[in-house]
Amino acid sequence: MTFSAADLLIPVPSGSLTIPHLESPDSPRLSLILPTYNEGENIQKIIMVLCQLLDTVIYQDYELIVVDDDSPDYTWKLALELLPDYPQLRVMRRTQEKGLSTAVLRGWQVGTGELLGVIDADLQHPPDVLLKLLESMNSGIDLAVASRHVEGGGVSEWNLWRRFLSRGAQMLGLLILPEVITRLDDPLSGYFIVRRSAIAEIAMSPIGYKILIEVTARGRIEQIAELGYVFEERQAGASKVTWKQYLEYLQHLFKLRFSLP
Numbered sequence: 001m002t003f004s005a006a007d008l009l010i011p012v013p014s015g016s017l018t019i020p021h022l023e024s025p026d027s028p029r030l031s032l033i034l035p036t037y038n039e040g041e042n043i044q045k046i047i048m049v050l051c052q053l054l055d056t057v058i059y060q061d062y063e064l065i066v067v068d069d070d071s072p073d074y075t076w077k078l079a080l081e082l083l084p085d086y087p088q089l090r091v092m093r094r095t096q097e098k099g100l101s102t103a104v105l106r107g108w109q110v111g112t113g114e115l116l117g118v119i120d121a122d123l124q125h126p127p128d129v130l131l132k133l134l135e136s137m138n139s140g141i142d143l144a145v146a147s148r149h150v151e152g153g154g155v156s157e158w159n160l161w162r163r164f165l166s167r168g169a170q171m172l173g174l175l176i177l178p179e180v181i182t183r184l185d186d187p188l189s190g191y192f193i194v195r196r197s198a199i200a201e202i203a204m205s206p207i208g209y210k211i212l213i214e215v216t217a218r219g220r221i222e223q224i225a226e227l228g229y230v231f232e233e234r235q236a237g238a239s240k241v242t243w244k245q246y247l248e249y250l251q252h253l254f255k256l257r258f259s260l261p
Contacts, residue, residue, distance in 0.1 A: 008080050010065070010092040010110050017105040017204040022114055022196055028088075030054070030062040030134065030193070031111025034121040035103035040073035042122050044082060049127050050119070051086050057131055060088065065111055066121070067092045067103040075121075100190070101206035101214065108196075117193040118211065125191045129229040133193045141223040142198040145212065147186035152228025169249060173213070176253040180217045180260075185226050187213055194219065207255060208248030217256045 032050070036043060047064060054062045068076035068091070076093040083089055092107065108116045115137055119125050129146050136144040147153050169188060173181040181187045189212055199219040206214040215221070 008083060008091065009076070010090050012092055012094050012096070013106050013109045017102060017109075017206075018202065019105070019108050019116070019196065019200050019204075021200045022112070024112065027112040027114060028061050028063050029058050029113060030115045030117055031108065031113030032062060032064050032117040032119060032130075033104050033107035033111070034064065034066045034119060035100045035107070036066055036068045036071060036075045036079075036121045038071045038073045038075060039121045040071065040075045040078050043075050043079050046119075046121050046123055046127070047079065047082055047086060047089060050130070051088060053127055053131060054088075057134060063088050063090055063111060063113060065090045065092065065107045067094065067107040069098050069103060070095045100209035101211040104211045105204055105206070114196055115193050116196050116199070119191050124232045126229055126232060129191070129227065130193075132227045133191075136225045136227060137193055137195070139225075141225050142195050142219070142221045143216065143224045144193045145184060145186060145189050145224065145226045146191035146229040147184075147189055147226035148229065148231050149185040150226045150228045152230075153186070154228075154230045169246065172250065173253055176250075176257055177213070177217070180213060180256065183216060183221075183224060184212070187216070191229065194221075198222075205255070205259075207252040209245055210249055210252060213252065213256070217260060 034046065043066065050064060066076065066079040070093060076091055079091045094103065094106065104118045119130065125146065133144040133146060173187055188210055192212055194215055198221055199215060202218050204214055204218060
């Protein structure tokens with residue numbers, strides 16, 4: 001029997017962006033989401049690297065879920081090519097919804113892990129830091145964040161303008177949503193692991209791409225650990241950062257400001 005690419009894809013959830021509780025004691029330790037758009041040059045390499053790393057500490061006790069927003073470069077199809085060799089891999093192709101934050105949440109909705117993580121597929125997040133995040137979660141904390149702004153963290157070759165925009169965005173967050181932003185040294189990080197029980201059955205409603213702020217603001221997050229990492233420059237593909245994302249970030253902050261108790 002032969003299968004088409006569509007037969008191998010995970011169905012996309014619909015409805016509210018709510019993460020279900022863990023149902024089975026046989027669930028994997030970690031569900032790690034790779035949200036993608038036009039990452040065809042990177043996707044196979046990052047999958048192979050992540051599987052090799054995770055096999056050393058939680059062999060066959062994890063799942064990688066690629067959530068692709070219908071990339072014109074067929075990122076989703078390139079990921080599917082690896083399914084025969086990587087049984088922990090699952091692939092979702094979204095043709096209706098768009099956006100990083102909702103991609104992460106849709107991935108977590110189909111994931112079954114006790115821990116829920118996210119990492120960029122562009123190789124700018126050093127994969128080996130994931131092992132430190134996992135080790136940190138073993139202490140019982142709710143959220144482990146890879147941070148550019150703690151000891152051991154940094155940015156590799158950012159110019160002055162990009163550094164200004166990043167710090168400026170954080171300062172705006174402190175003004176608009178101080179009770180959330182002050183809990184994190186790097187609230188704009190897109191590389192972290194959260195305990196499912198800390199966000200299960202909570203309706204999420206993010207705007208844009210800074211999902212960590214949504215998780216910290218709405219989740220039952222008590223203990224947080226931040227571990228330093230150096231944000232690397234892209235080796236392949238194009239950056240997705242635009243002015244639209246900064247505007248969405250501001251919208252998100254104000255939405256949280258007026259919707260939180």
